[in-house]
Amino acid sequence: MYRPKTTLEQWRILQAVVDHGGYAHAAAKLNKSQSSLNHAVAKLQSQLNVQLLEVKGRKAFLTEAGEVMLRRSRHLTQNVQELEFLAENINQDWEPEITVALDLAYPRELFYPALKAFHPQSRGSRLKIIDTVLTGTEEAITDGWADIVITGTVPKGYLGEPIAELYFIAVCHAEHPLAALPSPIDANELLHHLQLVIKDTSQSPNEKQGWLRSEQRWTVSHFNTAIELMLQGQGFCWLPTHTVEQHIVSGDLVKLEIQGSTFRKLVAWLVHPNPDTLGPGSKLLSELILAHRQIHNECAEREQRPEEN
Structure with missing residues (x-):
């Protein structure tokens, strides 16, 4: 079984030295002696056999190897922090x-x-x-x-x-035969045209909502699929206004005025x-x-x- 040579505390000290620009400021921030920080970083470098820092004047600078190691160490300490935080959340009944x-x-x-x-x-x-x-x-x-x-x-x-209040409207392509009929359209006219229906995600769907009288029905799983089909001239569909508004404004789709049921409110x-x-x-x-x-x-x-x- 692998046993780590280094500790999280050593990596946190290295991060503090770099983040605060030197041993003196890091020591003040961590409330530790400067000599203890020097010893921790020196031991870390010795254990890894890699020089991580070099001191120029009164400041410590990362070596190229140190930059790589420091970057990876931040992921390590962050993961540990999140793990401990998760344990605290579980103890406080905060849902994982x-x-x-x-x-x-x-x-x-x-x-x-x-x-x-x-x-x-x-x-x-x-x-x-x-x-x-x-x-x-x-x-x-x-x-x-x-x-x-x-x-x-x-x-x-x-x-x-x-x-929220949502509104469903019946729409079709601007060149669909339904779009050419005088308004309001008799609902019986819809019986002769392909209706696009959004699939119920239930394992045992109960078709108790909406107008589903057309004998020709294609069922799709998403509003976007229904819109794409209508943009190709296929069928009509009841859809939320916010999903088709831009296509109505552009003139690619039109709203159908149907006798007795222009729109549905949800x-x-x-x-x-x-x-x-x-x-x-x-x-x-x-x-x-x-x-x-x-x-x-x-x-x-x-x-x-x-x-x-």
């Missing part, structure tokens, strides 16, 4: 891993600012973000496999906080499947998501809704 089930319809630009704010406070917790759709999102709640769920529906027996909710056992990391991330919800809602008040366009 947090799982978020994120409904595909929820705009990522609303979620990412919360992640950015969470990272420096995350204490090294790993974050697992799983894209889910429809029943698959509900199962993350009812099966309890996620710590935080952002969903379009709150199952019976659970509570949620509303965090409220996104933040749900804790197991609120009684929610860890401090999950609580912090939830608070940041809710904080950014307030920012979004203030902005949303100044924007027009789809039906007002």
Whole structure:
């Protein structure tokens, strides 16, 4: 079994000498005698049989070999620090891993600012973000496999906080036959055209949402795939406005005005499947998501809704 020749304390002393520009300043910073630092670095060089520092005047400078060794030593001491921090977090019930089930319809630009704010406070917790759709999102709640769920529906027996209002609209290519029909389009006209559907991520999907009457249906796993197909002239699809807005503005896709159902409104909710056992990391991330919800809602008040366009 390999036994290290050096200690972490020796590497920390070397780092301090370099970072503070010499033995005197490093000794004051570490509250140690200058002679003890000199001895520690000298012993480190002797054990490695490599010269790491050379003194010029009153300052110590790294050799080329010292630069390489110092850089690698920083990874070593950082890893040890994170390992000890993780042990402390576990003792304080801070979760080593947090799982978020994120409904595909929820705009990522609303979620990412919360992640950015969470990272420096995350204490090294790993974050697992799983894209889910429809029943698959509900199962993350009812099966309890996620710590935080952002969903379009709150199952019976659970509570949620509303965090955004989303709008789904029917769209197709500007040259698709449906785009040439006079508005509003009779919903029966849709029966004769290819419908693109986003795949439910559940193992046992329950098709209880949306218009699914077309006999010709292609199922895809992501909004981007549906958009790419429509840009090729294939089919129509109900999609969140934020995913197709730029293509509508460019004129590549058009919004279909359908009699009785121009758009669908969806409220996104933040749900804790197991609120009684929610860890401090999950609580912090939830608070940041809710904080950014307030920012979004203030902005949303100044924007027009789809039906007002």
